[in-house]
Amino acid sequence: EAGVAQSPRYKIIEKRQSVAFWCNPISGHATLYWYQQILGQGPKLLIQFQNNGVVDDSQLPKDRFSAERLKGVDSTLKIQPAKLEDSAVYLCASSLAGTGASSKVNTEAFFGQGTRLTVV
Amino acid sequence: GQQLNQSPQSMFIQEGEDVSMNCTSSSIFNTWLWYKQEPGEGPVLLIALYKAGELTSNGRLTAQFGITRKDSFLNISASIPSDVGIYFCAGYNYGQNFVFGPGTRLSVLP
Numbered sequence: 001e002a003g004v005a006q007s008p009r010y011k012i013i014e015k016r017q018s019v020a021f022w023c024n025p026i027s028g029h030a031t032l033y034w035y036q037q038i039l040g041q042g043p044k045l046l047i048q049f050q051n052n053g054v055v056d057d058s059q060l061p062k063d064r065f066s067a068e069r070l071k072g073v074d075s076t077l078k079i080q081p082a083k084l085e086d087s088a089v090y091l092c093a094s095s096l097a098g099t100g101a102s103s104k105v106n107t108e109a110f111f112g113q114g115t116r117l118t119v120v
Numbered sequence: 121g122q123q124l125n126q127s128p129q130s131m132f133i134q135e136g137e138d139v140s141m142n143c144t145s146s147s148i149f150n151t152w153l154w155y156k157q158e159p160g161e162g163p164v165l166l167i168a169l170y171k172a173g174e175l176t177s178n179g180r181l182t183a184q185f186g187i188t189r190k191d192s193f194l195n196i197s198a199s200i201p202s203d204v205g206i207y208f209c210a211g212y213n214y215g216q217n218f219v220f221g222p223g224t225r226l227s228v229l230p
Contacts, residue, residue, distance in 0.1 A: 004162070006162075033217075040222075041222055042124075042220035043163070043208070045217050045218070056217055091162050091163070093162075107168070107170075107214075108153065108165055109165070109218055110165060111162035111163045111164070112162050113161055114161070114162045
């Protein structure tokens, strides 16, 4: 079974530029997450999708970050304009279901390799 | 919001030694997950726990879901060099999101 695919693996941009990341979740996974992982810290949730709807974006800095999952499959995360403090690894994860799931299998999230963003 | 604490923050051990690390929370979780992350990679799921008191093994790894549902433990027996990495715990409640701890960085000395 193919895992979560993310691209690009690395990106270096200047502050105030824009950048976009792409994620293709595991086939059949309804829930997709974007996490930000700053060096030395655990992943922090940015946004959660259930199919093509947003479940939780309470921690997404909406003045500069946006994300979409138009067809309920792959997703893009955009930063515009980027700031120095946005330098981090952006991780995408997926699960069969997340919100309200009571099945053991549904609550397991699988991660992609991440995109390492450096803002200079 | 909910926060998880992990201890120790980092540890250096000799190859062949056993390792213990834990994760604590001020709030209750219904599910505990343990992940391992190696440099340049995303976290990889090691063990998932679904019931208070549950003890689950995956090879040399054993994890337990604390009785109070506010903590979890991960043990690694007979460590080997490839065990090096950062181990994250994550708590999950139905209808909410995964909350990750800050990680325990493990180094194994040959």
